[in-house]
Amino acid sequence: MPNPAPGNSANQIRQQFIDFFVQKAGHAAVPSSPVVPHDDPTLLFTNAGMNQFKDVFLGTGSRDYTRAVDTQKCIRAGGKHNDLDDVGKDSYHHTFFEMLGNWSFGDYFKQEAIDWAWELLTSEEWWGLDPERLHATYFEGDASEGLDPDLEARDMWLKHLPADHVHPGNKKDNFWEMGDTGPCGPCSELHYDRSPDKSGGSLVNADGQDTVVEIWNLVFIQFNRQQSGGLVPLPAKHVDTGMGFERIVRVLQGKTSNYDTDVFTPIFAAIQKVTGAKPYDGGEDTLSNPIDTAYRVIADHIRALTFALSDGAHCGNKGRDAVLRTILRRAVRFGHQTLGVTEPFFYKLVPAVVELMGDVFPEIGPAAEAVAKELEEEEIAFRATLERGIVIFDKALEGLSSGQTLDGETAFDMEATYGFPFSLTQVMADERGLTVDQAGYDQAKAKHAEISKGEGGGADAKASLVELVQQNDLPKTDFTGYGQTEAMGVETSVHVFRVGTNCGLYKVAEQVEAGKPCAVVLGQTPFYAEAGGQVGDTGSLQFTNGARVKVTDTVKVGDVTFHLGEVLAGTLQGGATSVALAVDAKRRALTQNNHTTTHVMNRALRDHVNDEANQKGSLVDDEKLRFDFSHGNALSPEEIAAVEKQVNDDIAKDLPVYAQVVPQEDALKINGLRAVFGEKYPPMVRVVSIGVPVNDLISDPDNADWPGYSIEFCGGTHLAKTGDAEGFCIVSQESVSKGVRRVTALTGPAAHKAVATGQQLASRVEMLKDAPVESLAQQIETITKSAEAATLPLSATHAIRLGLGELGEKVKAYQKQQGNQAEQGVVAAAQAIAEEHSGGVIVAEVPGADGKTLRSAMDVVRKKHGESALFLATADAESGKVAMIASVPKPMIEGGFKAGDWIKHVAPIVGGGGGGRPDMAQAGGKDPAKLPDALEAAKQFANEKTA
Structure with missing residues (x-):
């Protein structure tokens, strides 16, 4: 088993991985993207480390770094990658896991990726795994694709491993593709042999075993899959690696299961x-x-x-x-x-x-x-x-014994009627030695979907409700839900409707069986039917004969209210009976929060944005309020802040909410009354007033104070007082159409959470103002991603963006200053070289330079020694990089001395390569320690050419 790594806790192992690539290989440590991919509709969840870099691989985005390292939070459940059913049954499957990864975007390639992987895993300085337990795979090629074996990767592994530990793998295991088209390439996996005698080589890539486990996959992205199916080389090659965090912790802690580690x-x-x-x-x-x-x-x-x-x-x-x-x-x-x-x-x-x-x-x-x-x-x-x-x-299961099969229709009924996921039924059946008929389940589900297309208010189904009202003598439904959400023991006539098997439309029925969609009409109900932007209530109906209906929506046609839903138990029958009605009180309360606050916000918008703003539409449910109004421009931050302040002030005042039905003729005389433009209202209208009784409005309609109150026609349900809304914030605004704006806002706990999150992020931004500028770039990226993933008040979003923008300018100025200072230092060093050296050949090291500034140094030296052959080089031990440049004047070129040849001769000494024109050539390398040898070789080559 492995030698314990120094500091072998899971948290230390994670940090060691990141430290290795930051310190050893100059990678940028980047934060994980959210596990919910808000910007990628093709994914249910972030399921691999590459997801956040997908745009880079596709060529549609870029980063300001070419090397990266991270730990990415992932979920594999549902969709193409689904490990849910296997979780718990073995030692290594998870729905949530972390993927450690290092990345190269057009920078290093196979050699570095393989050598660094080997060093991290086996070096005593790092993880110190036993090399005899490691096996590597490489792509064996695919003749049908015209793909050769990846002998390059194989040979690189053979420098570290014996031949019987380096295995060819097929396209399924060792060729990675992003999708049907796009970037792809061969991959090379590392496997760890847990067998007692290290004899598990034959189990590499074998399914159904846990003796030899894959711990790291190195993907070499070098092709592009075209629409035709053909492969063409990419202009820039990338590296994408992924290491299962839970697995490597298990290996390093010497455990037999991921679940035995301190991860769990x-x-x-x-x-x-x-x-x-x-x-x-x-x-x-x-x-x-x-x-x-x-x-x-x-x-x-x-x-x-x-x-x-x-x-x-x-x-x-x-x-x-x-x-x-x-x-x-x-x-x-x-x-x-x-x-x-x-x-x-x-x-x-x-x-x-x-x-x-x-x-x-x-x-x-x-x-x-x-x-x-x-x-x-x-x-x-x-x-x-x-x-x-x-x-x-x-x-x-009665009558079934071990080895038999539970029919799929029963499994589907459990899911549709009792909320049992099919996967859960499978687990329960498996525990009893049974299987479940998957095909039968799929067939029952498809049939249900076909016959219930209109359930819950589809357009065609709701159109059929209009026909039912026209063709049947249905009673008017009295609404009893203002101020109450329950009605017990209601004696009423019941009219029952089922969904047609072939058409998906509601039809008259004498009864509806359990598990079937239905519509119910009663003489009275506390269920509010969708109207005026407020969603219909949900809840349940319990009948004296034992039938129980789950109400998923409530809609109204004329004076008739339909309770749409599904029969959960018993048989729903028409006729006179007693029924207990229960609205989902929590959902209703949250919806009322949003409805009453919509009225308050409407008043505030007229005060601070546009006195002529007219409501164009609204939606209020239990999660949010959405309000459309006439206004030509986006709301400014100042306008948003003013609206939020007024609404929250009115909530803090705990104003009473009044509602009263009055003659339309009298209501229209009220000074300041608001109504929806184009809406038709009945002779008797319900007036909702916040802060002043409706009787006072009617008795003194011309009062000049009334425009300062929220007074509207509204049939919806509301709070008793504004304080019940608790809080308010606007989270988005957008243009719906020309001259119409839409704002979306939150109230209650949702608003509190959004505000708290915004304050926390804003505080983090404020704290960064005193942070060392060198660390700002990474922290800015972390906060930006957190803000993008969260629901925040617009005011907080604006403040955070402003703060991050200022910090970003600070980073740019610092980077520019650092670059200028570095270039000034290089120029000074070059001037010293020009003063201190003479002769036909000058070979020198330029401290502190890089590939870019080395060219500036060459310009300085060449300005004084234009007739000399010049060779300048620099090395950075921290980054492991070497840069060199050579210049040869025309007379020497004519004598056979060429800059390109000079560079080609010297560059391999520092592990690099390069070339160029006869008069100018450049190269890079990766072995700074060999720079003195390279400079000596440069002198010898030049002396031979000029002798």
Whole structure:
């Protein structure tokens, strides 16, 4: 097993990797990009270190460095790269992991990448791994592609390893491609042999084993895959390497499992403390031990969710959000069913992740409270259905024995009705020695999608509701939801509608079975139907016959309200009955926050932006408010600040909110009343007034004070007082169309989080004003990425950008000054050389120069010694670079002495190469220690040519 690296904790190993490439090879240490790729719609999650450099490889972007090193946070779950189903079953699969990597963008290539990899892994100064346990692979070539074997990489590895440790690999394992087109190239992997007698060479690249593990992949990007499928060489070659952090820690700590390292053991300790379960064993039977499996799943999943939610994702029903909800539910199920936890526990593990990883990824600290809150809410919601789902699952398994198959339709019903992810059903079935019919599940899912296209308010389905009202004698629905979200024991007639099997439209039905989409009309309801920009309520209906409906949307056609959703249990039947109605009160409250604050903001916009601004549209839901209004220009930072201040002042005043239905004729007389331009209002209208009773408005409509209040026609639900909104901030603005602006804003906890994050980032920017200028560039990049990944108030975004801009100018000035000083020093050194040397040949070292300034030095020396052959060189031991330049006058060239030949003769001595014209040539090298030898060789060559 390996010799322990000096300082062998996971955090130290991560830092050693970065230090090696920064100190040894002059790489720029760059921060991880967010695990949620906000700027790449092709990815659910950041799943590899190369994602943040994709634009560089595609040639659409650039960086101000050519060498980089980082640790990138990644998630592989859902999509093409999906490790979710394997997590917990073995010792090395994870949904969340870190990818250590070093990069070259048109700079170094194979030789340096291979030599540095070998040095880091085997040098006693660094990690000191046993070379006899290492195996390397190289691309064996592909005749069908016209690709030759990568003998160059093979021969480089043979300098370090015996031939039986250097293995050819096929295109699948050893040729990397970004996609169907684009940059690609051969790769070379390093594998570590864990076998006791170091005899695992035959297992390199073998699937289904954990004896020989891949620890590092070096990708040499040198081709471009064209649309035709052909390959052409790239003008600039790149290096992209990736090392699995959890795997290398395992190797360096001498463990048999990634989960036995201190990457996970602190989280295991937290799980044990929170759940009271039996501690993680980690013994020989750990992979078959259900308790250990649960620990591995929960520890992995809390890492994935903490980072994903910190970077702006959420649990939900679609795409990325649905994957995260599946991950959470998988963890909760293991805690509930395997560890025996009876109370919500998962969210309590967030602090353990923050404590363990917050120093490396500081963005997770400020987000911890919000992340834990969302996970707690999701867990509570899922646990309510988990127990019922387990009962249904056990019932479905009756009559099945080990080795048999659970039908796919049942598996889909569990997902659609009880929120059980298919992957979770697979896990539960596997625990009982059963399989699940994947094809049957896919077929049932496709069928459901086809018949429920219109569920929840699709355009065609909602159009069919209009026809139902026109063709059927449906009762008017009385809305009882102002000020209440529940109605128990309501005696009412029930009208039931199903979704047509072939058309996806609502049809009259006598009954609807469990698991099927439906629409329900009642005589009265507290459910608010979508109108006036406010979204429809969600919640549940419970009927006396046991039928239960999950309401996913509420819409209104004329006077008839439709509750759209799905029958969760029992059989939904029409006729007279009693029903208990429960609106999702939390969602309604958050929506009301945003609705009332929209009114307050509308008033503030007229005061500070445009007195003639008219509302053009709005959307208020439980997450945000969106408001469109007539205005030709973008809001200035000063206008945004003034609007925010007025709204927050009104919230702080805790103004009462009044609502009253009055004759339209009377309402239109109120001085300062606002209505939506072009909207048609009924004879009786509902007036919502903030801060002044509606009766006062009606009794004294001409009062000059009324324009200072928010007074609008509105049928929506609202807060009782403005203070309940807690806070407000504008997070974005945009142009919707010519002359129409849109602002999006947050209230309540969401606003507090955005403001707090903005203040934290602004504080970090302010602190940088006193920081050493040498370290500013990297810190500016880190804060910029954090700001881009977060939801911030526009005012904070503006301040942060201004501050970073000022700091950026400071960095530019410093870099320019440093460059000028360096060039001045080189010129002075060149002038000294010109004064101190004479003769037909001058060979000298120019201290402190580089490739660019060395040419300036040559100009200085040549100005005084234009008839002499000149050879100047410089070396930088820290960067490991050598530069040299030669100049030969025309008379000497005619005598056979050429600058290009001179350079070609000398450059190999310092490990470089180069050339040029007969009168001028340049070269680079990578062995500064050999510069004295090179200068002596230059003198000898010149003396021979001029003898």
